[in-house]
Amino acid sequence: MRNETGNYHWRIVVLLFFATGLLNSGSTIGAIIELVIVSSIWLFFLFLIPDFLNKTQHINLKELVLPLILIYAVSSLGGKSGGWISSQFIKSGKGIDFARKTTILFCAFLVLPVVLS
Numbered sequence: 001m002r003n004e005t006g007n008y009h010w011r012i013v014v015l016l017f018f019a020t021g022l023l024n025s026g027s028t029i030g031a032i033i034e035l036v037i038v039s040s041i042w043l044f045f046l047f048l049i050p051d052f053l054n055k056t057q058h059i060n061l062k063e064l065v066l067p068l069i070l071i072y073a074v075s076s077l078g079g080k081s082g083g084w085i086s087s088q089f090i091k092s093g094k095g096i097d098f099a100r101k102t103t104i105l106f107c108a109f110l111v112l113p114v115v116l117s
Contacts, residue, residue: 082107 053059061068082103089099 078107
């Protein structure tokens with residue numbers, strides 16, 4: 001089970017997933033695919049964009065620390081408030097599908113003035 005680099009832990013994890021039947025579930029496979037997609041996007045935002053901006057636009061990110069902190073803080077608050085709005089719809093008796101889609105539509109209308117400016 002050991003390869004040239006000596007790293008065989010991933011094979012043990014895969015065997016455990018198969019032994020417990022987790023990889024037979026469609027939701028587990030969906031969660032793994034989602035994790036790979038989201039992780040690659042975060043990798044892009046956190047590491048590749050700053051390097052790209054530094055090399056192509058000569059933007060020193062050390063000068064932009066406060067705006068970046070503000071952007072991440074506001075996006076975090078937006079995520080939390082979006083979850084709060086949808087759960088308020090659900091608590092009021094609306095369906096989950098209605099709550100999520102209405103919240104997404106509401107947040108899209110909030111972003112529209114930024115896009116149009």
